[in-house]
Amino acid sequence: MASGPTRTGPTRTGKSRGNLPPLDLYVPEPKFRPGDPVDYSHLEIPAAGKLARPDEGCAASETWPLTLDLIRVLDENDAAVGAWNPNLDPETLRRMLASMALTRAFDDRMYRGQRQGKTSFYMKSTGEEAVSIACAHALAFDDMVFPSYRQQGILIARGYPLVEMVNQIYSNRADPLKGRQLPIMYSAKDYGFFSISGNLATQFPQAVGWAMASAIKGDTRIATSFVGEGSSAEGDFHAAMTFAAVYNAPVVLNVVNNQWAISSFSGFAGAERTTFAARAAGYGIAGLRVDGNDILAVYAAMEWAANRARSNQGPTLIEHFTYRAEGHSTSDDPTAYRSAHEREEWPLGDPIMRLKKHLIGLGEWSEERHAEMDRDAAEQVKAATKEAEKNGILGHGLHHPFHTMFEDVFEELPWHLEEQADQAIRERQSKFPDWKD
Amino acid sequence: MIEEDSVSLHDAPTRQMNMIEAINDALDIMMARDPDVVTFGEDVGYFGGVFRATANLQKKYGRNRVFDTPINECGIIGAAVGMAAYGLRPVPEIQFADYIYPGMDQLVSEAARLRYRSAAEFIAPITVRSPFGGGIFGGQTHSQSPEALFTHVSGLKTVIPASPYDAKGLLIAAIEDNDPVIFFEPKRIYNGPFDGYYDRPSKTWKGHPLGMVPEGYYSIPLGKARIVQEGSALTVVTYGTMVHVAEAVLAEKGVDAEIIDLRTLVPLDLEAVEKSVEKTGRCLVIHEATRTSGFGAELVTLVQERCFYHLEAPVERVTGFDTPYPHSLEWAYFPGPVRIGEAVDRLLKD
Ligand SMILES: Cc1ncc(C[n+]2csc(CCOP(=O)(O)OP(=O)(O)O)c2C)c(N)n1
16 A cells, blocks of 8 residues: 555644634615614715716726716706716607606506406506616617516507506406416517516526527617516526626616515615626626616616617616615515605605606696696506406406417427316316306 | 338438437538527537537537537526527537536426417427436436426427437427427437446447438427337337337347337327237336436326226336436446346236
């Protein structure tokens, strides 16, 4: 046997332990809980208009300062200022305002619909409407969106019929998705809106794949995707960032930081360490952090990123700094975990009010017109709801022919599903002898 | 389509190929026929894949259609779903089936259910290729047979070829299929059939009739089993590497067995199995994967449900053990001739 150390245990190299304190696990805790007063003074809200707007073709590293700061266009008087002002015409501004108002009216009505038992579940985007509406306007109409579940504003801005949305929410017989998806998990291919998944963040690498495909084909369309700040902790987020960076994919990746992921505050996704936009730096892609309640700033950021992607300059990560004004969903009670005053005190205001005041300041809008617009939005939603109710609401009978349950698992029905479909139909008939489809 | 039984395949000129070459040929043919077919994965591009299945394709079709990816299976399959939504037909390679788990959610929750959840607005015609199975001293992280995890998922098809001829025809069919397919390649038989005797010199596909592969395009329909050999004493239902092991063992024992190579697990050619068991009255299911909740459990149940009154003996299954694949003891793990032989004896006892 070769000579060597005998087996007496590990050799002790390195330092001795000394008199060290025990290690301590850090568990983040939000600044305020129910009953606490709210003090947002720790948030650094920079003045509007002060940030430079780098050229869209700049090196990614030039955007790094923008990932730690906050792009803002509307100042405290709601005037548009600075290099990021997208200088939109009043007509576009009014259209965006109307889309935001319609989205809010839609959310309110659907929320009530859920409370009235017309559907099982609903999710509002209250307070975050600027994110979807600005993006829908800044993109081309046929750029592909891989949404999360709080971008109903994109469908609304792109003119998707409200009735179809309600049909889907009610899972009724006119539901384009045949009653298979949870309410709000729309799919609208003709509107460039990818089918929403309940598995968080999965859409992020898919958007990158779509963008890669568009580049492979020499197309001119780009892709975009949205993820909540909470779900940005998923591995899929990092897979998407890696792929986007490696292939310089024509994609705009958005983190909607609305501060809360159900009852977990943004600290559980790493927000206490750095901004979400700053993650772009580690991947060498462009990053922007934007006031998500300032629709002009969001528009400017998305337009910047879209132009960059379109000219083969690569991907951008945008963090939309906003606030989820309502509960996570109809199944959630936010008063159980956050201060009731958080919403009122949110220093970046309400996106609809800010744009409204901006337009009034321009002399392009008035309180009267605004009130009329709100009435009109409520009417549109009411009419759509009534129309949709003719097709039924969730739980009132079985809306879809039984056989549809087995369709679309595969392109063609294999024998085992055909057998199971027969079984389901037999069960049904034994319970309801008169039942047909 | 060429009928699968006729290996002479009309008069198409044939060429000697091993399974890797047949797979490469299938990819080449499909990439030439359809500009929407793209392939990618770890080391797949310039180098042509660690098993060389994509060799020369990048040179031929360019880096836009054949490329390397980051080591990120979630990204590989997630991107494939997005590409499919765009209208491409992605054929991603997962370097070893053991590494499919980081991409599992994208396969199971996304690719498999996209058609259903979008009421066919979006589909995922993706073929995920991956070498699987043991017998190459790959240790517990390069030897797994995870097919049952996928057959359990609604919306996925699972395909496992057992020869170069089948690999080419089935891969072409998988790429043309509008549903997501998991295409597991039994890497033990990439280079030649395997009789289960690890201590004997191994054979190559040369000289084996299924190593004679027709040139050009042909496809083998998914969901159609191959009767490897007809027989009357017992029915052996198996797939992948075990087809060859079963053939060798039964020949050696001189049992007049009917051997069925399933070729695809979902959709399953149950008719072929039923017909055979009704004839023989005895059934042995063999797979290399671990036993508990394996695909064999499904097969045994189906045979029991459908053929009970024809059965002369309890249906048996021979499988790997419920342990990870042990490196040095892999031949004790592998369901080899002894384990199969004992099961055959039990089945034929009376
Ligand atoms: C993979 C996965 N894990 C957990 C859930 C359950 N879930 C649904 S929404 C949600 C919170 C998401 O928060 P965030 O991403 O911040 O989006 P927000 O709801 O705030 O818009 C969770 C945990 C899920 N749908 N998918």
